[in-house]
Amino acid sequence: MATFDFATETPRITSRPAVATRVVNTISNVYRAWKNRRAFYRLGDMSDAELADIGLTRADLHVAIDVPFGRDPTARLRAIATARAETVEDLARKVV
Template sequence: MSYMGEVRRTAFSSFGAAASGLLAGGFVTLVRIAKALHRRTVLNRLGDFDDRMLKDIGLTRADLRDAASGPIWQDPTSVLVVRAVERRAGRRQAVRDSLDAMRPQAEPNAATRETAGCH
């Protein structure tokens, strides 16, 4: 057997794998924290919007306060997205309900009454 085909493990090979895993995990964590901090600056800019502009995108001042109240490393946009989607779904349901209330109830027509009476 040649020495080229052998794989030798040193005493530090598992340490190297663990260290590289920690570095990769640390890098991912740093990237997440940097994104969360950047999104908090965007959240601060949203605070400069007036109430009408916030309403246009489906948010309120209370939504901004709730999103900002989380820990600094937590991404605040998840709170804002959930609130905006819930509010939009509520408006859609209200429109559907009002349209359903405006529709007249269907009365059986004469043909339906005649065939129903024949049985």
């Protein structure tokens, strides 16, 4: 076997695990998005007081659900809650 023969065989051998990894990652991401979306829908069953305890409002749920199916609505909720918490902390600092 010449060096040239080995060099031409290598890309074909190494491309299969890369494709398999991408397929597994895609399936994993879809499953995670589906699971998080189910958890997101359970937030809709909570009362307004319970949502306020975790730093959300019912309007936040309506904003976050507008993301496409492949994206995670809980990540959008996290961004909304973090922005609101930072704003409240900034206001509290100004009062003191």
